[in-house]
Amino acid sequence: MEKITKDAFCVIGKAGSTKDGEGFVQKLWNEANSHFVEVAQLAAKNADGSLKGIWGAMTDFSFEFKPWENNFSEGMYLAGVEAEISAVAPKGWKKWIIPGFEYLKIPVQAPDTFEKTIKYLKENNIPLAGAVQDFTEPKTGENFMFFPVACNDSKRKLIQDLKSTTNQFSVCGLHCEYCFLSEWCAGCKSACNMCSYATLSDDNTCPNVACCKEKGFDGCYQCGKIRGCQTGFYSPDSDGANASKALAILRRDYGDKAVTAALAKMHEKYDFLKLQEVLNADIDKAVEQLKTFAETGAQQAFIIKGNAE
Ligand code: SF4
Ligand code: SF4
Ligand code: SF4
Numbered sequence: 001m002e003k004i005t006k007d008a009f010c011v012i013g014k015a016g017s018t019k020d021g022e023g024f025v026q027k028l029w030n031e032a033n034s035h036f037v038e039v040a041q042l043a044a045k046n047a048d049g050s051l052k053g054i055w056g057a058m059t060d061f062s063f064e065f066k067p068w069e070n071n072f073s074e075g076m077y078l079a080g081v082e083a084e085i086s087a088v089a090p091k092g093w094k095k096w097i098i099p100g101f102e103y104l105k106i107p108v109q110a111p112d113t114f115e116k117t118i119k120y121l122k123e124n125n126i127p128l129a130g131a132v133q134d135f136t137e138p139k140t141g142e143n144f145m146f147f148p149v150a151c152n153d154s155k156r157k158l159i160q161d162l163k164s165t166t167n168q169f170s171v172c173g174l175h176c177e178y179c180f181l182s183e184w185c186a187g188c189k190s191a192c193n194m195c196s197y198a199t200l201s202d203d204n205t206c207p208n209v210a211c212c213k214e215k216g217f218d219g220c221y222q223c224g225k226i227r228g229c230q231t232g233f234y235s236p237d238s239d240g241a242n243a244s245k246a247l248a249i250l251r252r253d254y255g256d257k258a259v260t261a262a263l264a265k266m267h268e269k270y271d272f273l274k275l276q277e278v279l280n281a282d283i284d285k286a287v288e289q290l291k292t293f294a295e296t297g298a299q300q301a302f303i304i305k306g307n308a309e
Contacts, residue, residue: 006146007100008155011057012039012087013080015094018073025056028079035092039080042087053082056134057096065099065130072118075131085158086191091203097184097192100154101130101146108134108143117147155184162186169256170195171219172208172233173248174240175263178275197232207232221248227283243279246286253287254294262294269293 014032016024044052057078060066068075078096089095106117114132121128130148137144166187168176176182185194188209193199197206208220211231220226220234226245234241251259263275270278279286 002105003102003149004105004146005100005102005152007152008097008158010044010083010085010087010095010097011055011078011080012042012083012089012093012095013055013057013078014092015076015078015096017061017076018068025077025079028077029056032079032081036081038090039083039093042081042083042090044082044084051081051138054136054138055080055082055098056136057098058131058133059096060131067128067131072114072132088191089204093204094199095204097155097158097194098133099130100152101148102150102152103133103146103148105135106145106147108145113145117145121147121149159184159186159192162190162192166190167218169219169251169259170244171206171212173220173244173246173251174233174275175247175259178263178267208234219248219251220245221252240276240280242281242283242286243276246279246283246290247275249283249287250290250294254291258291258294262290265293265296266290 014028014035016028018024020027046052055078057080058068059076060069061074061076063076078094080093083095085097087095104117104121106113110116118128120126126149128147128149129151132148133146135144135146136142163176163186166189168187170176170179171188176185176187179185181194186192188195188198188206193206193209195206198204198209201207203210208231212219212223215223217223220229223229226234226248229245230236232238233244247259247263250262266275266278279289
């Protein structure tokens with residue numbers, strides 16, 4: 001039994017879950033292996049040119065990399081290869097950032113390796129700090145299980161480093177500073193966009209981000225069709241469409257400082273997680289509300305440019 005520390009790392013692979021039924025893990029491996037050529041150039045390499053690792057990465061359904069639920073019987077799985085953090089998953093593949101942990105690295109020598117190790121951890125009062133990860137050493141083909149026994153802060157640090165180089169005004173109008181995913185998502189246009197509108201789409205790109213890129217816009221705030229748009233986060237079933245459109249319109253008409261001031265004031269007044277709850281009923285009313293918040297909340301004077309719409 002070896003104790004190792006591994007900082008946060010990226011795996012690109014084929015994703016599925018226990019909800020997909022019996023044999024889903026093997027199916028994911030078949031799919032990943034038969035299309036490996038699509039990700040081969042993204043794989044992280046050792047100094048000698050060999051692949052760093054082949055991973056059967058696991059997480060609970062909350063995507064917090066906690067152990068599989070219901071006595072380790074339910075969770076999500078990614079069959080793939082360790083890749084560089086900056087890698088972008090091709091269409092049909094998913095990219096996960098596994099948090100940093102101290103692990104017990106156990107060779108898989110028998111079918112009951114998992115159960116035996118869990119028993120050992122219990123008997124020695126060692127709590128499992130996260131989901132167990134399957135690892136194959138590419139050079140030798142040896143299989144190991146990585147049992148996380150202590151967290152480290154490397155994933156948070158990695159995301160915060162990436163954030164410092166990206167714009168925290170999202171493409172659709174939301175502001176990353178006030179987002180519940182802020183700790184783990186580096187922003188819409190970053191290599192670690194963890195917004196579900198990106199991670200759940202087949203090509204890993206949020207439709208609003210893709211549309212703005214195609215049109216050459218920095219964000220939807222620059223688009224004349226924003227009010228009637230139903231793309232991505234603006235779709236009728238999104239609970240934040242009007243709120244994010246109002247923020248984008250405020251940004252367009254009054255600038256970044258107004259948005260920042262309005263959000264700061266709103267969050268001072270309301271103890272809430274989702275600004276949708278306050279702003280989503282009507283775009284015009286929301287813009288008016290935001291303007292009031294901006295005017296009362298601005299620490300520095302900002303110039304209202306006038307409502308151009
Ligand atoms: S989910 Fe969107 S708003 Fe939240 S941190 Fe990520 S990019 Fe920013
Ligand atoms: S919905 Fe799209 S544009 Fe909006 S925060 Fe998420 S990734 Fe960014
Ligand atoms: S059409 Fe919609 S998604 Fe595309 S840039 Fe305009 S507002 Fe954004």
